[in-house]
Amino acid sequence: IESLVVCEVDEDLVKKLRDFRFRKETNNAAIIMKIDKDKQLVILEEEHEDISPEDLKNELPERHYKYQHDDGRVSYPLCFIFSSPVGCKPEQQMMYAGSKNKLVQTVELTKVFEIRNTEDLTEEWLREKLGFFH
Numbered sequence: 001i002e003s004l005v006v007c008e009v010d011e012d013l014v015k016k017l018r019d020f021r022f023r024k025e026t027n028n029a030a031i032i033m034k035i036d037k038d039k040q041l042v043i044l045e046e047e048h049e050d051i052s053p054e055d056l057k058n059e060l061p062e063r064h065y066k067y068q069h070d071d072g073r074v075s076y077p078l079c080f081i082f083s084s085p086v087g088c089k090p091e092q093q094m095m096y097a098g099s100k101n102k103l104v105q106t107v108e109l110t111k112v113f114e115i116r117n118t119e120d121l122t123e124e125w126l127r128e129k130l131g132f133f134h
Contacts, residue, residue, distance in 0.1 A: 005036050005091075006098035009042045009106045016044060021078050025049070030056055035099060042103055053123050077130060079111045080104065083118060092130045 013033065020031055034044040038120075048056070068074055104112055106109040113129045115121055 004098055005040060005095045007040045007042050007095065009103050010044070013042060013044050014021065014106055015050075021107075028052060033103075035096065035097070042054065042055050042099055053121050053126050056121060077111055079113060079126065080109045081115055081121065081126075083115045095131050 017031065020029070023029065027050040030046075030048040030051055031044065032048070033042055035041070036043050065133040082096075082100050084093055088096075100112075103109070111130065113126075115125075
């Protein structure tokens with residue numbers, strides 16, 4: 001039986017994600033992460049400022065999102081949206097899932113959503129998911 005590979009989270013990325021959580025800007029922003037299979041590390045791929053969920057299609061977003069509550073309050077929840085490539089091998093799927101859990105624990109993320117099809121990533125989908133927290 002092959003041992004399950006769980007990737008560590010790059011130290012620079014951990015710091016960046018912690019800073020991201022406390023950012024002062026009120027626009028939507030995203031940090032796109034990927035797995036470096038050779039180094040077995042979760043690393044930074046891209047950063048985006050002022051981006052809509054629709055513009056993030058086909059990406060793996062970890063993002064700041066502006067949420068307007070029904071009572072008029074506004075909050076900026078930190079969401080981690082996880083997607084693994086369609087059609088990848090079972091051992092890769094397991095590596096992604098294990099590494100996702102490691103990342104969530106390391107950076108202490110609470111709003112973690114999984115998406116099967118990146119086409120489903122819309123403002124409406126995200127609002128529905130976040131509705132369970134309010």
